[in-house]
Amino acid sequence: MKIEDVGEFGLIERIKRILGEETIGDDTAPLKLGETTLLLTTDALNEGVHFLSSFPPEAVGWKAVSVNVSDIVASGGLPEVLLVSLNLPPKTELSYVERLYEGMKRACKFYNCRIVGGNIAKLERISISLFALGKTERFVPRSGAKPGETLFVSGTLGDSRAGLELLLMKKESYEPFELALIERHLRPTARIDYARHVSKYASASTDVSDGLLSDALHISERSSVRININTKNLPISRELQLFCKKYKKDPVEYALLGGEDYQLLFTHKRENWNPYLDMTPIGEVEEGKGVFVDGKPASEEGWRHF
Ligand SMILES: [Mg+2]
Numbered sequence: 001m002k003i004e005d006v007g008e009f010g011l012i013e014r015i016k017r018i019l020g021e022e023t024i025g026d027d028t029a030p031l032k033l034g035e036t037t038l039l040l041t042t043d044a045l046n047e048g049v050h051f052l053s054s055f056p057p058e059a060v061g062w063k064a065v066s067v068n069v070s071d072i073v074a075s076g077g078l079p080e081v082l083l084v085s086l087n088l089p090p091k092t093e094l095s096y097v098e099r100l101y102e103g104m105k106r107a108c109k110f111y112n113c114r115i116v117g118g119n120i121a122k123l124e125r126i127s128i129s130l131f132a133l134g135k136t137e138r139f140v141p142r143s144g145a146k147p148g149e150t151l152f153v154s155g156t157l158g159d160s161r162a163g164l165e166l167l168l169m170k171k172e173s174y175e176p177f178e179l180a181l182i183e184r185h186l187r188p189t190a191r192i193d194y195a196r197h198v199s200k201y202a203s204a205s206t207d208v209s210d211g212l213l214s215d216a217l218h219i220s221e222r223s224s225v226r227i228n229i230n231t232k233n234l235p236i237s238r239e240l241q242l243f244c245k246k247y248k249k250d251p252v253e254y255a256l257l258g259g260e261d262y263q264l265l266f267t268h269k270r271e272n273w274n275p276y277l278d279m280t281p282i283g284e285v286e287e288g289k290g291v292f293v294d295g296k297p298a299s300e301e302g303w304r305h306f
Contacts, residue, residue: 023141025222027071027206030139037139041071044129053126055167057096059186060128061103067209068132069111070190070262074207076199077136078192079111084118085129092126100128111192138199145204145223145267151283152273154191154264156237157212158251159184161258166243177239188262197274198266205266211259213298216283216291219267226288228295231256235280256293 003011016024023029028039045051045064069079084104088097108114113132145151163185166178174182190207198205204219212229220227234255244251267285291298 025218026141026143027074028077028134028139030075030136037077037136039072039075039077039134039136039139040131041068041075041134042129042131043067043071044127046128047126055186056103057099058103058106061100061105062107062187063103064128064130065104065107065111065113066188066190066262068130069107069113069134069192070188070207070209070264072132072134072136073190073192073195073198074140074205074264074266075134075136076138076140076195076202076205077134078195079113079132079134081114081116081133082108083131084115085131086118086120087123087125087127087129088120089124089126090122111190136195136199140198140202140205140266141222142204142206142219143222144202145219145225145227145285147225147285147287148269149203149267149285150270150273150281151216151219151227151229151265151267151285152279153208153212153235153266153282154194154277154279155261156235156240157208157256157261157263158240158254158258159237160188160260160262161185161254162240162243162249164260175242177242180239181243185260188260190262191264194264194277194279197277197279198264201268201272202266203268205264208261208263208265209259211257212265213256213291213293214259215265219265220289220291223267223285224289226286226290226292227283228286228292229256229283229298231294233280233282235278235282256298 028041031038051060072079159181163181166182204223206215208215216227231252236251240251
């Protein structure tokens with residue numbers, strides 16, 4: 001049997017069985033040390049899979065930090081330090097690596113964390129793996145959603161996928177709204193402004209990296225609940241609306257399936273809705289299992305690594 005036959009999540013299930021660790025499968029692994037809960041996570045960006053060599057290296061560096069910070073925020077914490085494991089071909093331009101680290105440094109400044117070490121090795125393609133360590137007052141898993149709660153999402157959904165499609169069109173020039181979408185794909189921002197809200201109120205939480213349907217399914221499976229998403233409530237940016245109008249696409253499809261938005265998806269009581277955050281109630285947690293869209297069972301179609 002090949003990895004592609006079991007898929008990313010089938011593979012994680014098998015690794016869990018070998019290691020016998022129940023906590024595997026959350027955005028971060030919590031580690032309690034005295035009064036403090038540390039959060040550990042790692043994520044990689046690989047050339048040809050997660051980014052192209054034509055992408056600005058500063059943006060790749062920014063994104064590498066952001067995707068790790070996003071997992072920490074999803075667990076209700078803030079980042080402290082990171083390690084960088086960089087694999088690259090010896091023929092890589094020195095300036096490329098310098099610009100990559102400029103981007104990582106800028107992101108660290110923004111998120112108030114530091115890169116404190118790492119490793120460099122040889123490989124045919126560039127691969128950037130980051131390990132991040134954060135802290136939280138309360139670890140929020142994917143497994144705590146309860147029937148009767150509301151499903152919320154931060155920001156807007158689907159922008160990153162539209163941005164990637166625009167990048168791949170390789171147009172001579174782009175309209176301002178198109179550039180805004182491209183920017184959201186190249187330089188996503190981890191929602192550190194939500195860390196306190198998530199740790200204080202969320203029963204379950206994850207970041208939207210694979211796509212809304214796929215990430216909602218993770219909460220549904222780990223919490224043993226049914227999740228119903230209402231498409232009329234999905235937060236869609238003005239830029240995505242313009243994109244869908246111009247290229248005759250369905251914004252709901254982008255919001256449901258588009259990945260890499262690095263927004264937060266979390267559940268809690270409706271009354272804990274914070275009007276000062278850009279959060280939208282997009283669904284309900286119910287008894288049962290599976291993810292439903294407008295009351296109909298949704299097929300699992302998130303972005304897959306294998
Ligand atoms: Mg995640």
